[in-house]
Amino acid sequence: MSVTWTEPDIAECEYGKPPSIWWCVIAFVVVQIAGIVITILTWEQGKSVISGTFFVRALLLPLFIWGAVTAVIYTNYEEWIARVDRWNYLCRCKCARWKRWARSHVAILGSVALTPEPELAERLVGLEGRAPMNPGKIMALPETEASAGVSRIGQVIERLIAPFAARVMRLAPVHTFEVMLHSEDESDINELQAVWRKLALSDLAKLRWAPLDAKTARIEQWFDADLHSGFRLVLGCQLHREGxxxxxxxxxxxxxxxxxxxxxxxxxxLKPQARLFRPISVPPDSVTDAVDVLLAAEQTTRGRIRHMWSSGLSRQGRHATSGAIKDARLNLAEHDVDGAIGKPGPVNGLLLQALAAQMVEHGQGVQLIASPDSQRVMLNLLGTQVTPVPHVGSGHARMLRLSTTIGVTCCIVFFVFLLDMASASAGWFWGCLAAFVLLFPLQIGGAMLTCREVEEDFHRKLRRSPEQV
Incomplete structure (x- = not known):
């Protein structure tokens, strides 16, 4: 079954209290008295009671009967314990699996952010200068000294790639290395290839292009299996075009x-700049629930979340996010990138991740990012520490039941004494021995069937569990 942010609410069962010991005491008294009375009433006239046979019939045989009765008293409880053990183990496995999925992350080894306002992240956080204020404006990147024969987008791509040149040369020969350029025009791949040749970077890297709204630009896609085998350099260029x-x-x-x-x-x-944890995407009216689920996943320590970054949110999404943070009692400094550099575009989602990663590297704690995802709001955290998921432990089922073993053994021994007193043939005794031997594989088979039944009930309830977010 696939894992989602909707954690099924399946609670562990309680063991409850075992049957009172007084039931065993009462059974012992009743059985022993009955055994003595029956033995006296059926004892042969004139035969001495000072004999081993009398004590066997009066005391020992009732003791085996009492053992069987006691086993019956505790059999249901022991069966319930076995079921609860298996059920709770499945609950813990389900919870651990969900937490491992929710706490999964992608490492950001480095990031570069080019914006109309220099040192944007430091200024918004208050580390350097004053925060820029350009709400509603349409701004351009600062002009740089142009090289002969190099287009403007070529210059931008070179500024983005140059800081990673050393790592590309180190990593591309030994691992799969993919460069994904997101821009408006597919012909920009030619500019990327030209810059790649100019910097004399490894030709083992795969250079690809995708539109700005491609799936590869959405961070939830970064958790797919295709990233698990290597490295990916994601480039996003949001530039004004002539005409x-x-x-x-x-x-x-x-x-x-x-x-x-x-x-x-x-x-x-390789030390990551930051760790980007799995995002959650919800409608604006469910942001409060999403924040609660994100915090419940314990991707990072709650008290380490210190800043929130947002861009491109609708008015409803922006208000819902601010309200959710207050409801969760998170003491965060909120940073609106749109108010700093003007109207947002499709690259702003990636820009938020880069700015937040830089602040993680600067020791500013865990960063919360709120960005648009179609008509939804996507939330994710960036930090450095990963909260480990506790080991569930082994889930060995109880193959043998103590009460069943004692009860059946007492019955077999009681029957053997009766056969001996009746001078039965040897075949009966061999039959008792065979019954005792079969007791163990039959219990193992029954325990396995019980485990299967509990697992079927658990997965049936798991499928019927209603969605929360």
Missing amino acids: KEPVCSEAAVAILLASPAVLDTFERK
Whole structure:
């Protein structure tokens, strides 16, 4: 069954209290008295009661009967314990699986953000200068000294890639390395290839282009299996084109991604700039629930979340996000990128991740990002520490029941004594031995059937569990 942000509300069962010991005491007294009375009433006239046979019939045989009665008293409770053990184990496995899924992350090894306002992240957080205020404006990137024969987008791509040149040369020969350019025009791939040749970077890297609204630009797609085998350099260029009326401010972003599995192969020699945790996307009227679910997943320590970044949200989404943060009692500094660099565009979602990652690297704690996802609001966290999921432990089922074993054994021994007193043939005794031997595989088979029944009930309830978010 696939995992979603909707965690099924399946509670663990309680063991309850075992049957009172007084039932066993009462059974012992009743059985022993009955055994003595029956033995006296059926004892042969004139035969001495000072004999082993009398004590066997009066005391020992009732003791085996009492053992069987006691086993019956506790059999149902022990069966319930076995079912609860299995049910609770499945609940813990389900919870651990959900937490591992919810706490999964992608490593950001580095990021570059080019915006109309320099040092945007530092200024918004208050580390450098004053926060820029340009709400509603359409701004362009600062002009740089042009090189002969290089287009403007070529210059921007070079500024994005140059900081990663050393890592590209190191990583591309040993792992799959993909460069994904998101821009408005497919011909921009030629500019990327030209810059790649100019910087003399590894020809083992795969250079690809995708439109600005492609799935590869959505961060939830970064958690797919295709990223698990290597590295991906995501480029986003949002530039004004000649002859077209600009509708948003310019921005350009580069983010180098890797999966935790790939990082492990480097034995901590590659230190990530930040860790981007799995996002959650919900309608604006469900943002409060989404924040609660995100915090319940414990992707990071609640108290370490210190800043929130947003861009491109609708008025409803913006108000819902602010209200959800207040309801969750998170003490965050909110940063509206739209108010700083003007009207947002499709690259602003990537820009938020890059700006937040830079602040994580600057020791500003965990960052919460709120960005648009079609008509929904997407929330995700960036931090450095990963909260481990506790080990569930083994789920070995109880193959043998103590009460069943004792009860059946007492019955067999009681029957053997009766056969001995009746001078039965040897075949009866061999039959009792066979019954005792079969007791164990039959219990194992019954325990396996019980486990299967509990698992079927659990998964049936799991499928019927209503969605929460």
